Amino acid sequence: MTVILNQSFTGVSIGAVLLLIALGLTLTFGQMGVINMAHGEFIMAGAYTTYVLQKSISGAGLSLLVALPLAFLVAGAMGALLEWLLIRRLYTRPLDTLLVTWGVSLMLQQLARDIFGAPNVQTAAPDLLTGNISVAGTTLANNRLFILGLALLCVLGLTLILRLTPLGRRIRAVVQNRDLAEVSGIATERVDRTTFFIGSGLAGVAGVALTLVGPIGPTMGTNYIVDAFLVVVVGGIGRLKGSIITAFALGVLQSVLEYSTTVSVAKVIVLVAIVAFLQWRPQGLYTLRTRSLA
Amino acid sequence: MTTTTSPAKTTTSVAQPSASLLERFRVPGAFFLGAVLLLGIAPIVLSDFRLNLLAKYLCYAIVAVGVSLAWGRGGLMVLGQGVFFGLGGYAMAMHLKLADAAATGQTLPDFMQLYGTGDVLPWWWKPFANPAFALAMTVLLPMAVAALLGFFVFRRRVKGAYFAILSQALAAALAIWLVGQQATTGGTNGLTDIQGFFGYDLNDPVNQRTVYFIIAAVLLLLMAAARQLFVSRYGELLIAVRDSEERVRFLGYNPANVKLVAYVVAAGMAGLAGALFVPAVGIISPALIGIVPSIGFVIGAAVGGRASLVGAVLGAVAVAWTQSTLSDAYPAAWTYLQGLLFVVAVGFLPGGLASLVTVLRKRRIPTRTTGETA
């Protein structure tokens, strides 16, 4: 019983990390059909922001708290810049965007290597987050709980923005029907850039969270990016609800499989499961219905 | 909008392209020239070391031939070619490792003796001792995997970004799996230190040259085969599927099958490339087949011109050449350049360098090369 609980908690915390990363993608991939491979490097930017802050601010707790909004701004600004420089020119060619942003991601990784060096670095976690608490015989690591909370907070924040603010209404309008939104007087270009800012900023926040569970390195983004895209694909492009369910489902599946087999076999099985799932629902868990052909 | 008034009486005429002698022999002539360069001139002017490097680049070029077919013509964003390259490479390397071991009187390849759990060869290694089986597997295994994945994916009309991400995930999964099975696959190191190639010593420069000739000949053959596919009715249908899959379906074709053929053929070519890479370079490892090299297989074709066979091949060779020239001396500069290549070539010259030629020549028929349907 405790084994099951422990594995489910591990799964949920893997899911929380996946969700944090996929949230931003759901926005950018969902809204514009843009596959931004540099999303992983925005995660990296968030992580390095934490690292730099910790070197300049004493007190791991304070620096972490400052890092969260700052990483959001840093990664968000990078995202908006990327959108303005390249992505907006490529809206009609989503697959080419994938390769272009991959090129950007290579350059950003090298930039990180030049600035911070190739070896991984570490940050110290605040004391509060290093311990465990026990609930019903299960050990819950504080840092994992923190990430779970952070992920849920981000989901809540994003949902509120999308549902309640004028900006959110505009974003949803553009997702559902870009042309109509445009002729209705919405400046779709500005909405795109704002969406990209928020989506990329969320990657920065994810980066801060990742410093609590692993090392910071130039290639850290690449390790997560494909999994995060799979979450968005399975969840249904542009659907927040789908991404949330999928992130946790994949997290739990992964951790259960890792427990019963090995990490590498688990990866393969998860992939097969995803292909099988797409047989059943090729457009993902939740779909936006449009009347256009094909 | 309308210059013609009746479907029965259209007066606009178009000049029939006259098949001049030059036009007729352009393709065979260029092919012959390429053959002379690869098989005649290169082996004379290049040192053993350089020729061996060229052999390696030509392996990438073979992958690019398939990429040009699947992506350039079929619009299938094949981001997981590393999987097929790897399957072909491992199938070949497994046989060569077994042959190497047998030559020194061992039953197990060297790495298994180091990390192995016992002294029994895993069952799935055994058939690879047979050279015919191993050779067949270098092509059939990748094709079978592609057929299986393609069948399920295309059947449900999973396309575009979805397909790209799935094929990428497949590359990641295979690389991770290989790393995890150190005792039977050599793990991160891969299968290294291969000595012989069907009884010939690979350390002998003469045999290395023979390997080069085999690779060059295979490339030329596959280019000829791909060219036939490009100009065949199937090639026209493939473009039709790329540009409007739904329309093709209403004509009574199943686009899934049309795409499947291109995907499986491209996979077979990548597998063969991987198999030939092993004797040329002496190693196959997870680092050569994961996400990063898989995207690398595409970039050469993108730089040269994805829809142009020659463009894709030259692009693959040029990118690989630049990489090995720069990456040792200036690794940082190379990474920046590589990133910039992606951005510039794909972002601003989607037809690749081949389209420059087209633009300069002002050809009559514009060839749009951005396939977005996958």
Place this chain on the structure above:
Amino acid sequence: MSGEGLTVRDLRVTFDGFKAVDGVDLDIRPGDLRFLIGPNGAGKTTLVDAVTGLVKATGSVRFGGEELLGKPVHRIARLGIGRTFQTATVFEELTVLQNLDIAAGARRGPLTMLRRRKGVPEAVTKALETTGLTELRDRPAGVLAHGQKQWLEIGMLLVQDVKLLLLDEPVAGMSHDEREATGELLQRVSEDHTVVVIEHDMDFMRSFARSVTVLHAGKVLSEGSVTEVQADAKVQEVYLGRASEPEPAAVPVAEEA
């Protein structure tokens, strides 16, 4: 070959609870030239989508003794049902000839597919003549004028050897002359095919329809000859919002944007 008849019984298509097609019965005799008319959102295109397998539907659609519902799109096409779309969809990068050749080839074996096209199949030559595109056969379809693309689409259906043609607004955006030419083309085609045309243009319908079905809110509102339908009070109400208009010619041209 004089085409096959189409029998539709209690056809229903629902999108998220919205009944786009709500129990339609339709009998189209072999060799008919039937016009489907109705206001926007009446379910005309959805009906054709259901018949050709593009959307899921319940009920029954029978063609030449075969039930179509549940069959995949390309199988339905192979039974001899072809369609066009509101926006002409031809393969813009391929030439007119290549477009037609592909349309003619769904039954080709793998060996033929792997060979280069030599010469022009007879059906393709015939279709080029019927549609008047012979002179343009080596042009990329993307450079054709709007009307020519529509004719090419019809030509593609002809070489596809279909028995039933479903045309979705074939004259939308055409000039008057092009409309006339298209109408004559449809009449020629309907001599040995069954043709169903979705149309908004009432003048066009009056000139060329052999029979008319009016759809409204997913249901069949009226059916019969052009005169019968125009005299139908229900039809006038739907089109004019009142039932008292006696002049049939006043049925307006409802052009879709």
